[in-house]
Ligand SMILES: Nc1nc2c(ncn2[C@@H]2O[C@H](COP(=O)(O)OP(=O)(O)OP(=O)(O)O)[C@@H](O)[C@H]2O)c(=O)[nH]1
């Protein structure tokens with residue numbers, strides 16, 4: 025018959041570390057309380073008939089939070105064959121509080137004193153024989169981290185499960201014992217004897233869950249109540265406090281007998297660090313500096329290099345092995361491109377002056393099938409000869425990323441110099457393969473392979489433009505994310521993140537938010553996906569859900585090119601547009617927090633923040649890498665599923681459509697015949713009240729759901745037709761009001777697929793996922809509506825239904841924001857927490 029052994033103990037005492045050691049699993053370990061929130065099962069190594077259950081950490085068997093309910097229900101409902109109670113040897117007093125309760129359950133208990141490595145280092149001594157005698161169960165010493173004594177602990181638990189009963193040694197004072205005896209006799213006599221005591225104590229404490237479960241008659245309750253009240257009068261305290269106090273007195277007496285603390289009174293290293301790190305004045309600047317470094321290294325320096333390598337190298341044209349030859353190549357390539365820009369600029373300028381430049385244009389077209397460097401050289405030389413000396417050519421240059429255009433001027437001398445450069449390279453773009461060791465990117469390989477097997481056009485289009493491009497764009501973020509995850513894993517594992525929450529809590533609490541919401545938001549400025557995942561550090565389920573819902577309001581890295589595009593095309597490059605995007609994000613988060621907190625679903629005190637600060641310690645490399653990998657891997661898996669499917673879908677929708685009544689595959693420039701355009705046209709009326717009810721903007725917003733980078737690309741394609749540049753066409757379509765509404769909508773609405781996948785996974789419920797997406801889109805819509813309608817009104821537009829709607833939204837917003845919250849409820853929760 026198989027045995028079940030439950031690992032129970034306070035948060036952060038090392039249960040999961042022990043669980044991993046005993047079962048060989050890879051469950052997540054972190055240096056803050058509340059890492060494990062569900063129970064996990066595994067088989068004990070070398071004993072396939074023994075099941076070990078890892079439980080969330082609990083301080084007592086009176087449940088206040090979700091994890092505590094999980095643990096208690098498991099212990100009471102499933103009744104494991106034995107409990108291995110892990111206690112933190114550096115914090116005996118508090119940990120034993122739970123132990124005194126566990127021994128009353130009537131389940132065999134073995135106590136494992138963990139963190140013995142630290143206890144010994146401090147020079148403290150624990151007399152485990154004496155401790156065992158006092159508690160009435162076997163006590164062993166272990167170090168879960170070092171793997172010391174863990175198998176012995178498991179063996180002891182197995183032995184206890186088979187042979188022993190744990191009989192609580194502690195007795196309460198006379199009046200309480202009297203009441204307990206009455207309760208046992210009156211209502212619990214049918215219950216197995218060993219379980220009676222725990223239930224009696226809980227009834228004495230008036231535990232609502234137990235009373236509900238037992239469903240006592242009015243008469244019996246009244247009878248019991250008399251006993252309880254008698255004890256309360258005698259002890260002059262309420263029943264729950266009597267029990268709590270007596271437990272602590274008992275623990276104090278045990279500890280006196282078997283614990284010698286050498287380090288008593290001295291400040292530990294952790295205390296010393298905390299004096300600085302959580303100092304009222306220094307805490308924030310230190311945090312800002314640390315986060316800046318993390319952010320800087322992972323997003324701008326190492327991260328950018330890694331992302332560029334992944335995007336432009338592995339999923340692009342290719343890369344130089346170990347970067348050898350890469351800088352030499354880029355120098356040459358930059359020089360060549362610059363020269364080409366000058367030459368082409370002259371050609372464009374001359375053609376604007378009325379000169380026929382078609383011959384040189386055709387010859388210089390390097391993209392064309394029959395490009396001939398010799399002919400290009402000849403044509404350009406001939407063209408240059410016709411230019412009068414002293415000509416200054418002005419032409420437009422387009423920024424690759426934002427598509428912003430800028431005017432540049434060049435003289436004839438510049439042209440001569442440029443031609444020299446072109447000539448030097450033989451009128452052919454430098455080949456990166458000639459510098460260092462060049463490894464072609466995946467698309468290049470795939471394209472070659474597809475061409476060599478003579479793959480059909482549509483299929484190679486699907487594979488290259490759809491799958492490789494789409495999934496590649498997402499996987500391209502993996503290196504950057506892994507770098508970020510290493511830092512975060514380190515900060516978590518060493519114990520700093522627990523402090524951050526503590527520091528931020530002082531500020532966020534004013535808005536009714538928990539301090540732990542801050543970390544996800546901060547990370548979200550880089551990428552929403554790890555931001556959403558970082559919400560796991562929030563133990564309170566309501567706060568965690570709210571944070572997941574609001575984190576992506578902050579502009580992430582992928583949204584920045586889009587912001588720049590709108591600012592450049594519609595607002596003449598005004599700098600305030602980008603700044604305002606961040607303020608808009610922060611305002612959306614804080615206002616959402618305040619408003620949602622006042623609703624039934626999210627109400628409650630911002631997570632009773634009684635988190636204790638764990639001691640700092642140096643994490644092992646394995647822990648950090650495991651944590652990094654666990655997070656990274658789930659992202660990669662997502663790229664292989666949801667993103668893969670969505671890219672295929674979008675590829676199909678934008679490359680297929682109806683031309684002249686017949687359905688088929690489209691050429692690049694026929695996008696307005698695509699199915700996507702049809703869809704855009706069908707639903708763009710939705711956005712009419714926001715001022716951008718055209719199919720292009722609608723479709724751009726939709727492709728933005730795949731990846732926010734798509735918005736720029738899509739706008740680039742859709743607005744490139746017709747006269748003028750993309751920017752000019754956009755400026756003609758959008759007014760300032762509708763442009764900003766468009767920006768606001770796309771910043772706040774549902775994030776990209778990757779982030780939505782993360783939301784789905786972290787919410788772990790379809791209902792909540794849809795709720796979150798709905799909230800984001802709804803909010804984005806209303807914000808866009810208000811921005812467009814009110815600014816149209818202010819700039820002299822008419823007063824219509826839309827204006828009325830916007831005013832209603834504003835009034836409603838202020839009502840929701842300012843209405844009083846249910847303070848009384850909050851206070852009750854706080855009291856409940858204090859009581860324990
Ligand atoms: N020095 C030392 N550190 C340990 C030992 N056991 C665990 N730790 C560290 O203590 C921290 C908490 O470990 P976890 O295993 O996540 O604790 P837990 O009890 O599962 O925590 P919750 O899931 O939050 O209840 C981690 O940083 C571990 O590396 C030990 O024996 N010695």
Ligand SMILES: [Mg+2]
Pocket residue numbers: 039040041052053059060079080081
């Ligand atoms: Mg755990």
